[in-house]
Amino acid sequence: MREIDLHVHTTASDGTCTPRETVRLASEKGLRALAITDHDTVFGHAEAVSAGMDCGVEVVPGIEVSTRYGVSVHILGYYIENLIPLLENVVNDRDRRNEQVAALMAADGLPVDYAEMKKRFGRVIGRPHFGRILVEQGLAESVSDAFARYLGRGQRYFIPRRTLEIDEAVEAVVLSGGVPVLAHPFQYKKDDRELRELISVCMDHGLRGMECRYSGYDTDQVRYLESLAEEYGLLKTGGSDFHGDNKPHISLGTGINGELDVPYAWLESLREEAEKHHCSRKSQAASSPAV
Ligand code: AMP
Ligand code: FE
Ligand code: FE
Ligand code: ZN
DSSP states (O other): OOOEEEEEOOTTTTOSSOHHHHHHHHHHTTOSEEEEOOBTOOTTHHHHHHHHHHHTOEEEEEEEEEEEESEEEEEEEESOOSOOTHHHHHHHHHHHHHHHHHHHHHHTTOOOOHHHHHHHHOSOOOHHHHHHHHHHTTSOSSHHHHIIIIISTTSTTOOOOOOEEHHHHHHHHHHTTOEEEEOOGGGGOOOHHHHHHHHHHHHHTTOOEEEEEETTOOHHHHHHHHHHHHHHTOEEEEEOOBOGGGSTTOBTTTBSSSOOOBOHHHHHHHHHHHHHHHHHHHHHHHHSOOO
């Protein structure tokens, strides 16, 4: 039986299950805990925490933030206590990018209306939402196919958006009370030396953990990441990157071919780290002079 999943998207960003549905699914699968890690937003937390209380699943409030470091590097944040003010700009720039994508599609004769998309999909809209529309129009077979043909880098409807710098993202997570973790390290196509450099840069700004188990990572890859995490004194985390029907090959808790298995003990270490961090933040706040 799988225990936890620490990397999960909901309709608060580009997943297709609501926070409540996602927590219920976790409960049906017998998971003890899951972290909600939507892109750029904490909007799904309240509903997920309430659903967690109803069905006895521990819900960790998390986030996933995109940054630029040559390639797009993702930072997960766990036990976020406050909103991250910098993300307001990021979400606004998503809107700017999305409006441009929608306008380009409309100019090509596709019936895409961004105001309608906002009503349907909410505040944090991403390329997978455009992918769904292209699928509905019969222009793509799946969201992945829509990325390959229209939305991915180099395709007609790819328009870049602004992201945080890596140091800003790690520091922003720390300031919001969260524990920053480097997401899916093999996604960046870095060799051992480059990955070590990335880890060092992130650690200089407060990185505390690394995602060692992830959908599609095989035993050798997991072993390598776990030994790297131990060498650097980083906490180990793991999760599926579940997005519901937007990534239908990924299953909550178990990954792609059932390879994912994340121990509950990893969550206990993460929680202890967050508690230490929250206590030191509170004592710092108490000892700083009133202004
Ligand atoms: P955005 O942040 O709006 O530019 O969109 C990026 C998001 O698209 C990522 O977070 C993934 O969830 C999703 N994505 C990227 N590539 C693919 C793909 N090939 N198939 C499905 N979803 C993808
Ligand atoms: Fe996503
Ligand atoms: Fe990611
Ligand atoms: Zn993700």
